[in-house]
């Protein structure tokens with residue numbers, strides 16, 4: 101595979117300042133190419149979420165830089181980073197975060213409405229299609245509080261895919277799903293990577309799922325212990 | 329933009345009670361302002377229009393603002409001369425060449441002028457003795473300068489011509505001495521002249537001070553009474569544009585030296601009270617709106633606190649700081665707009681209510697209820713006040729929301 105690097109961490113270190121500084125990740129060098137589907141694995145507290153926030157431009161490295169399509173994003177201002185997240189990134193949080201006052205459909209529509217590239221009717225059609233992919237079309241008009249944990253998680257994943265992002269970052273997206281649904285999510289990720297050329301970085305505890313990806317990056321105490 | 333509005337609306341709709349309280353706060357501020365403004369401005373405008381109708385717009389009197397300078401002072405302006413115990417010359421009072429001055433003033437466009445001799449008199453009727461001011465007037469000129477003729481409730485201005493010794497009394501004055509139309513009374517002047525005069529008309533202007541203390545007779549009769557043949561001591565002027573009064577008064581005074589007052593100056597005590605009144609009104613309403621603004625500040629701060637996680641999500645999706653700030657400013661604005669609209673209705677209702685109240689007072693002017701002044705301007709002023717207050721109240725919390733760092737929230741988990 102000789103594709104372009106999509107996202108790169110170069111010598112990235114993130115230290116939380118404070119009376120006792122906490123090192124979240126240490127000297128990370130990682131390149132993820134376009135169309136790649138990789139898993140980040142490691143023990144709890146090893147820094148998986150922290151690395152994902154950095155790759156998702158939600159956090160800024162203390163040292164080093166994150167490059168997106170060869171451009172240094174660490175130098176960008178917050179406004180430009182927000183624009184980039186909207187256009188190119190989809191984030192699934194470890195704890196499914198949905199807007200409680202919006203229905204499942206409403207939640208999935210938000211990124212598309214914010215982007216404003218499509219008309220309202222088209223947005224709704226796309227959002228329904230996304231929900232359908234995760235078997236959630238019947239729950240389109242339910243509020244998050246009327247959904248189970250697993251159902252919410254699937255809505256959150258659908259929302260992350262809403263603007264057809266070049267890079268999908270998912271933090272334990274299958275944590276609340278049964279094995280059938282978990283497998284389905286991974287199948288969708290795989291298809292997005294292989295058919296659409298989207299890049300997927302997923303954190304997971306489950307080794308049998310991690311093994312289905314193209315590559316596994318092992319974190320240990322904030323450092324990369326294995327890559328491949 | 330639609331999306332931001334949607335989010336803002338859901339936040340408010342999910343906090344109905346709090347939203348309602350804030351909205352009502354704004355509505356009350358706006359409503360009270362409109363009602364108070366209608367009432368106060370109504371009264372003030374009524375009063376001013378009364379003054380403008382009833383009295384001349386400019387009065388020139390046979391007085392000087394500064395006492396005349398003595399010849400020796402004029403000669404040695406900066407000399408070491410000091411005069412004490414100067415007895416002023418017993419000058420003949422009155423406006424010199426009054427009729428010439430009148431002709432000169434009358435030549436200006438939009439100006440009506442009338443000569444007057446004002447003086448104190450006693451009215452004696454039966455056993456009653458009442459003091460009053462008598463104005464000697466030329467009816468044909470007077471009717472162009474004041475609304476005396478329109479204010480007559482009995483008799484006519486021409487009665488002054490047709491009756492040998494006619495006098496016109498204010499309604500309050502007539503009541504005080506217990507005389508009515510057609511009655512004859514004795515008029516006694518400080519000069520010692522006594523004249524039998526017949527009441528040919530009675531006026532009621534609505535301005536208490538005038539109705540209770542003023543009377544009118546022909547200029548000639550007044551001059552005889554006061555023993556001041558051919559003298560006038562007031563020139564009364566009416567303008568077609570009252571806004572010119574102050575300027576014209578100044579230029580006349582500069583030219584003729586006599587103290588010349590515009591209606592604003594004559595009534596400056598009352599107009600000064602109006603300024604204070606308006607100040608009180610504005611501070612009361614500001615106080616209400618400040619309380620309302622705290623309500624808005626409170627609800628938006630609460631929303632932002634509860635919605636920290638949502639803000640983090642929106643930011644992770646790619647909402648920039650402007651968009652986040654916009655959501656909460658919009659919430660404040662929405663409370664302001666809805667509050668203003670309810671306040672407009674409330675204000676309209678309150679003014680209608682005030683309009684239906686009936687009572688009778690005799691203060692500066694007589695009135696039988698609130699005189700209300702309706703103007704779209706009050707609605708606009710109240711609305712803009714409310715908008716500014718609600719935007720100011722939401723600005724600080726909105727700025728704080730925009731500064732939220734999503735990872736700080738998300739790292740906290742759950």
Ligand SMILES: Nc1ncnc2c1ncn2[C@@H]1O[C@H](COP(=O)(O)OP(=O)(O)OP(=O)(O)O)[C@@H](O)[C@H]1O
Nearest residue numbers: 116122123124143144145146147148149150151739
């Ligand atoms: N706000 C914080 N203050 C102090 N330490 C923190 C903070 N956030 C994270 N850490 C620490 O940083 C390390 C990395 O955390 P991170 O959430 O990235 O781990 P993780 O690999 O995602 O763990 P898990 O599998 O449990 O989600 C952990 O040891 C954690 O305790």
Ligand SMILES: [Mg+2]
Nearest residue numbers: 148149150194
């Ligand atoms: Mg984690």
